[in-house]
Amino acid sequence: MSTSEEITREIRAQARELLESGQVSCIIGYEVGSRGRARPAFVHDADDVERLIWGPDCVHNLTVYLHDFKKPRKRGEEPPHVAVVVKPCDSRAINVLLAEQQIERERVFIIGVACEGVQGRGDPSRSPNLAARCIRCGDRVPVVYDVLLGEPPEVPPAEDDYADLARIGEMPPAERLAFWLHQFDRCIRCYACRQVCPGCYCTTCMFERDDGLWVDIGIEVPQKYMFHLGRALHLAGRCAECNECERVCPMGLPLSLLNRRLAREVETLFGYRAGREVALSPLLFELGEEGSPI
Amino acid sequence: MKFTTLDELRAWLNHLAQEHDLIAPRDVDGHVLYRPVASSGEILFDYERPELSTKDYFLPATEVLLRTERRGGDVTLEEVLPDRKQVLFGIRPCDAQGLTVLDALFLQQEPPDVYYRHHRERTTLVGLACPQMWEGCFCTSMGGAPDDPTHLDVLLTAVDGGYAVQVVTEKGAALLEGLALEEREGEPPPQSLPPQSWGGPRGGAPKPVPVTPPEKWRALFEDGLWQRHGERCLSCRICTYVCPTCRCFDVTDRVVEVRPGLTRIERIRAWDACTSTNYRRIAGGHNPRPTKPERLRNRFYCKFCYYPEDFGPLGCVGCGRCIVSCPVNIDIREVLRDVAERSGE
Numbered sequence: 071m072s073t074s075e076e077i078t079r080e081i082r083a084q085a086r087e088l089l090e091s092g093q094v095s096c097i098i099g100y101e102v103g104s105r106g107r108a109r110p111a112f113v114h115d116a117d118d119v120e121r122l123i124w125g126p127d128c129v130h131n132l133t134v135y136l137h138d139f140k141k142p143r144k145r146g147e148e149p150p151h152v153a154v155v156v157k158p159c160d161s162r163a164i165n166v167l168l169a170e171q172q173i174e175r176e177r178v179f180i181i182g183v184a185c186e187g188v189q190g191r192g193d194p195s196r197s198p199n200l201a202a203r204c205i206r207c208g209d210r211v212p213v214v215y216d217v218l219l220g221e222p223p224e225v226p227p228a229e230d231d232y233a234d235l236a237r238i239g240e241m242p243p244a245e246r247l248a249f250w251l252h253q254f255d256r257c258i259r260c261y262a263c264r265q266v267c268p269g270c271y272c273t274t275c276m277f278e279r280d281d282g283l284w285v286d287i288g289i290e291v292p293q294k295y296m297f298h299l300g301r302a303l304h305l306a307g308r309c310a311e312c313n314e315c316e317r318v319c320p321m322g323l324p325l326s327l328l329n330r331r332l333a334r335e336v337e338t339l340f341g342y343r344a345g346r347e348v349a350l351s352p353l354l355f356e357l358g359e360e361g362s363p364i
Numbered sequence: 365m366k367f368t369t370l371d372e373l374r375a376w377l378n379h380l381a382q383e384h385d386l387i388a389p390r391d392v393d394g395h396v397l398y399r400p401v402a403s404s405g406e407i408l409f410d411y412e413r414p415e416l417s418t419k420d421y422f423l424p425a426t427e428v429l430l431r432t433e434r435r436g437g438d439v440t441l442e443e444v445l446p447d448r449k450q451v452l453f454g455i456r457p458c459d460a461q462g463l464t465v466l467d468a469l470f471l472q473q474e475p476p477d478v479y480y481r482h483h484r485e486r487t488t489l490v491g492l493a494c495p496q497m498w499e500g501c502f503c504t505s506m507g508g509a510p511d512d513p514t515h516l517d518v519l520l521t522a523v524d525g526g527y528a529v530q531v532v533t534e535k536g537a538a539l540l541e542g543l544a545l546e547e548r549e550g551e552p553p554p555q556s557l558p559p560q561s562w563g564g565p566r567g568g569a570p571k572p573v574p575v576t577p578p579e580k581w582r583a584l585f586e587d588g589l590w591q592r593h594g595e596r597c598l599s600c601r602i603c604t605y606v607c608p609t610c611r612c613f614d615v616t617d618r619v620v621e622v623r624p625g626l627t628r629i630e631r632i633r634a635w636d637a638c639t640s641t642n643y644r645r646i647a648g649g650h651n652p653r654p655t656k657p658e659r660l661r662n663r664f665y666c667k668f669c670y671y672p673e674d675f676g677p678l679g680c681v682g683c684g685r686c687i688v689s690c691p692v693n694i695d696i697r698e699v700l701r702d703v704a705e706r707s708g709e
Contacts, residue, residue, distance in 0.1 A: 105695070109692055110692050135596075256392060259425075260602045265598040274642070286616055318602075
C-alpha cells in the first residue's frame with residue numbers, strides 16, 4: 071500500500087470519528103475533482119468520508135477556508151467546530167491566524183500530514199515533479215496539529231538560501247522596475263492571489279474600497295502595481311510562504327518573488343519566519359521593549 | 365474552395381496592420397493571448413484556445429467613457445471613442461459566438477450600448493477553425509463547433525499547404541480584397557462536424573454536457589447542490605474575467621488633474637464580477653448574497669436561466685476557460701450535469 075493510500079485511509083477513519091462523535095461539524099480535506107486531480111472538499115456527514123483522499127496533488131492550502139467558519143451558522147449559536155487537513159506549509163498559516171486571533175485553537179481540529187512535497191505545475195509523469203516551494207522546504211511535519219498522519223519521510227532538510235531571489239536582486243533598480251511592470255501588465259486583477267491567501271481576510275480590502283481612496287476600479291498597470299506591492303507589504307512578517315498566490319494566478323505572475331523578498335527582509339532584521347512557531351502576537355504588532363522580537 | 369498560402373496571408377496581415385488595430389493570438393511570456401500586433405511576425409498561427417477571450421476588445425477591461433474639464437465656470441464634456449478600424453485575426457469560433465451572446469444585451473436591447481456598438485462596428489472578425497477540442501472545451505454542447513463560421517466575417521481552416529477561406533459576410537469580403545485568393549478543386553472542409561468526430565483532449569470525443577431549460581432551474585434555487593459546489597469557491601474573479609460572455613461592469617469617475625481653476629475628470633467603466641464578495645452590496649450595507657454558494661449560484665443562474673429568459677441566448681459558449689483556470693476545480697460541466705440530474709432531465 072502506498073503512503074497516499076495509507077494516509078487516505080487514516081484521514082477517512084479520523085474524519086469518521088470526528089463527525090460521528092460530534093466533535094466537529096465539517097472536515098475540510100481533499101477529494102478527487104472532475105479533472106482527475108485533487109480539489110478541496112467539505113465533508114459534513116460521516117457517510118461521506120469515503121470522498122476524502124490524500125495524494126501528491128493535494129496542493130491547496132485549506133486553511134483559507136477556516137475564515138468561512140469563524141461566524142456562527144445561526145444567530146445566537148456558537149461558531150462551528152471544524153477539522154482541517156494540513157501540510158507543513160499550510161500549518162504555518164494556522165500559527166499566523168492564531169497569533170492574529172482570527173481562529174480559536176479549540177474550535178479547529180488539525181489533521182496534520184507528514185509531507186514529502188506536492189506536485190508542481192510541470193509534467194505530472196516526471197518524477198519527482200515537486201512544486202518550487204517544496205524543493206526549498208525543509209519541513210516534513212506540520213508545526214501545529216492535533217493528530218499526525220504518515221511517517222515523516224527521511225529526506226535531508228533543504229536549506230532555504232533564497233536562491234530564487236538572486237536573479238531579480240542583481241538587477242539594477244530601473245531594470246527591476248521594468249521587469250515588474252512587464253509582469254503586472256499581464257495581471258487581470260482577478261484577486262485570486264488575495265482570495266486564496268489565508269492572510270488576506272480584511273472585510274474590505276483597501277484596494278477595493280467604494281471610494282477608491284487608494285486605487286480606482288481600473289484594470290490598468292498603475293492599479294495593479296499598487297495592488298501587488300501593497301498586498302506584499304501587508305503580508306510582510308505574516309506570509310507563511312505556502313505560495314498559493316503564485317499557484318492560482320491565471321497569468322503566471324511570479325508573486326513568490328515579492329513575498330519572499332519581504333520574508334527574507336523580516337528574517338534578516340528580526341530572525342523571524344511567519345508561522346514557524348507559535349507566536350503570542352504578530353511580529354509587527356510587537357511594539358514594547360519586553361517580549362519584542364526586536 | 366477559396367485558398368490562400370501562409371505567405372500570402374502574412375503579406376495581407378502586414379498590410380492590414382498599417383491601417384487597422386490588428387489583434388491576434390500572440391505568445392506573451394508563455395501565455396497565448398489575443399493582443400495587438402504590429403506585424404504578422406508576432407502572430408501565432410498554430411495555437412490552442414487563447415487563455416483570455418476577445419471580449420476585452422469590445423468591452424475593454426477598463427474603458428474611458430467620457431472626459432470632463434472645468435475651467436473656471438466653463439464645463440466641457442468629451443466623449444471618447446477610438447476611430448480606427450479593428451481586425452481580430454485568429455479569433456476562435458467560440459469567442460465569436462460569445463460576441464453574439466453579448467450582442468443580445470448590448471445591441472438588441474434599447475437603448476444599445478454605444479461603446480460596445482462602436483467596437484462591434486469597427487471590427488471585422490477573421491476566425492481560424494480549431495483543429496481539435498482542447499481540455500475543457502464543450503462548444504459542441506452549447507450550439508457551436510470548432511469550425512463554426514456562423515458568428516464570423518471570415519473563417520480560415522488550415523489545409524494542406526495553406527488555408528481554406530470561407531467568406532461569411534460582406535464585411536468579410538470587403539476586408540479580403542487585398543488578399544490573393546485562388547480557386548482550388550474540391551470542397552471547403554466540412555463544417556459543423558458532429559461532436560463525436562472531434563477529438564477530445566484525451567483522444568475520445570468530449571462527453572456531451574446537458575443544458576436544462578430555464579424554467580426547470582427555478583425549482584432548484586434552494587437545492588443543496590449550490591452549497592456543495594459553492595463551498596470551495598474562493599470568490600475570486602477568474603471565471604468571470606476569462607469568460608467570453610460575462611459582461612458585468614462598474615462605473616466610476618476619477619480625478620485626473622486638479623489645480624486652481626482647473627479640474628479634469630474621467631468617467632471609466634471596468635469589469636466587475638458577481639462572484640466577488642461585495643458585488644451585490646447595496647446602499648446601507650446590506651448584501652443579499654453574503655455567502656460563496658449564493659454568489660456562485662448566481663453566476664450559473666445568470667448564464668442558464670436569467671440571460672436566456674431576458675435576452676435569448678445562453679450565457680455560455682462552452683469555451684472551457686473557466687474550467688481550466690479555476691484554482692479549486694469548480695467545473696461548469698459538472699454543475700450542468702448535476703442540474704440536469706436534479707431536475708430529472
